[in-house]
Amino acid sequence: MNAVRPVSPGRLPDLLRLMPKAELHIHIEGSLEPELIFALAQRNGVALPYASVEDLRGAYAFTNLQSFLDIYYAGASVLIQEQDFYDMARAYFLKAAADNVVHAELFFDPQTHTARGVAMETVISGLHRACVDAQAELGISASLILCFLRHLSETEAFETLEQALPWRDKIIGVGLDSGEVGNPPEKFARVFARCRELGLHLVAHAGEEGPPAYIWTALDVLKVERIDHGVQAIQDPLLMQRLAKDRIALTVCPLSNLKLCVFPALAQHNLRQLLDAGLAATVNSDDPAYFGGYMNDNFTQTFAATGMDAQHAYQLARNSFEASFIDETSRRRNIARLDECFESFRG
Numbered sequence: 001m002n003a004v005r006p007v008s009p010g011r012l013p014d015l016l017r018l019m020p021k022a023e024l025h026i027h028i029e030g031s032l033e034p035e036l037i038f039a040l041a042q043r044n045g046v047a048l049p050y051a052s053v054e055d056l057r058g059a060y061a062f063t064n065l066q067s068f069l070d071i072y073y074a075g076a077s078v079l080i081q082e083q084d085f086y087d088m089a090r091a092y093f094l095k096a097a098a099d100n101v102v103h104a105e106l107f108f109d110p111q112t113h114t115a116r117g118v119a120m121e122t123v124i125s126g127l128h129r130a131c132v133d134a135q136a137e138l139g140i141s142a143s144l145i146l147c148f149l150r151h152l153s154e155t156e157a158f159e160t161l162e163q164a165l166p167w168r169d170k171i172i173g174v175g176l177d178s179g180e181v182g183n184p185p186e187k188f189a190r191v192f193a194r195c196r197e198l199g200l201h202l203v204a205h206a207g208e209e210g211p212p213a214y215i216w217t218a219l220d221v222l223k224v225e226r227i228d229h230g231v232q233a234i235q236d237p238l239l240m241q242r243l244a245k246d247r248i249a250l251t252v253c254p255l256s257n258l259k260l261c262v263f264p265a266l267a268q269h270n271l272r273q274l275l276d277a278g279l280a281a282t283v284n285s286d287d288p289a290y291f292g293g294y295m296n297d298n299f300t301q302t303f304a305a306t307g308m309d310a311q312h313a314y315q316l317a318r319n320s321f322e323a324s325f326i327d328e329t330s331r332r333r334n335i336a337r338l339d340e341c342f343e344s345f346r347g
């Protein structure tokens with residue numbers, strides 16, 4: 001499908017909600033709602049430095065990435081049992097299904113858990129079981145991407161990879177997250193080279209707060225297939241050309257960027273410019289429990305603020321399927337569903 005029929009501004013939110021889409025940038029630990037954090041803390045006898053759900057939610061006033069990460073890692077400390085990881089992912093999949101997400105690739109941060117004595121097997125089997133049930137019960141295809149914490153060493157990343165290898169078949173790829181500035185992609189050159197030899201898909205956060213140089217090295221040193229965030233690419237015209245020419249997907253997270261003060265307001269977000277420059281941008285929720293919205297909130301609020309139209313909506317959803325790590329039959333089926341949605345929608 002090429003030309004998309006115009007849709008009136010009043011009907012556009014319905015189309016955004018209804019259209020099938022893939023989510024490619026969701027940290028599953030970032031989907032832990034305060035209510036579930038408190039329930040799991042009680043179930044596991046973990047003490048929290050917050051008196052109540054309201055108290056915890058009140059702490060969600062971030063000034064930058066690090067101010068968020070401190071609270072995010074504290075929230076993840078309630079995850080102990082296999083069932084906890086299952087329950088967390090299950091809650092996310094229910095939200096995703098309501099938003100017509102038909103495919104999701106979940107980031108997880110094993111080092112946050114193994115550092116507390118939780119076994120790799122506990123983490124992966126709980127998440128994987130939730131992925132299997134998401135397909136069977138909700139019709140969502142789902143897979144797992146293991147993220148290395150970039151504020152830790154490459155040696156620790158290698159140890160984490162080693163611990164995960166017995167469950168290699170339950171992981172489709174690896175990523176790189178946590179504090180970006182001062183931890184450039186090339187710090188992880190050798191471990192990413194090893195993951196590439198193992199046939200894992202490769203992605204990395206780059207250009208969220210960090211400079212365009214980090215996007216270049218994620219591409220040229222780590223050889224990643226997608227860039228997570230990447231919004232700082234706009235500062236570098238040569239990089240913009242490269243990303244457009246090679247159709248490197250950017251997994252953009254507008255509400256995250258707003259809450260972490262990457263942009264002062266959604267109206268100033270550059271998603272529209274990235275798309276209009278021919279980049280394969282997508283919309284994602286990042287850490288929805290912390291940033292005030294799941295997929296459809298990200299779509300509807302960003303479209304309302306930037307004046308994007310139905311053609312942009314189609315392109316974003318289409319990009320999400322083009323950039324998914326799925327087999328070609330599933331990709332074609334998802335794109336056919338998207339086309340069908342746009343053809344039958346009365347705007």
Ligand code: HPA
Pocket residue numbers: 027030065072177178179180205208256286287
């Ligand atoms: N950036 C880096 N690391 C993260 C993020 C993010 O947005 N969310 C969870 N870990």
Ligand code: ZN
Pocket residue numbers: 025027177205228286
């Ligand atoms: Zn992220």
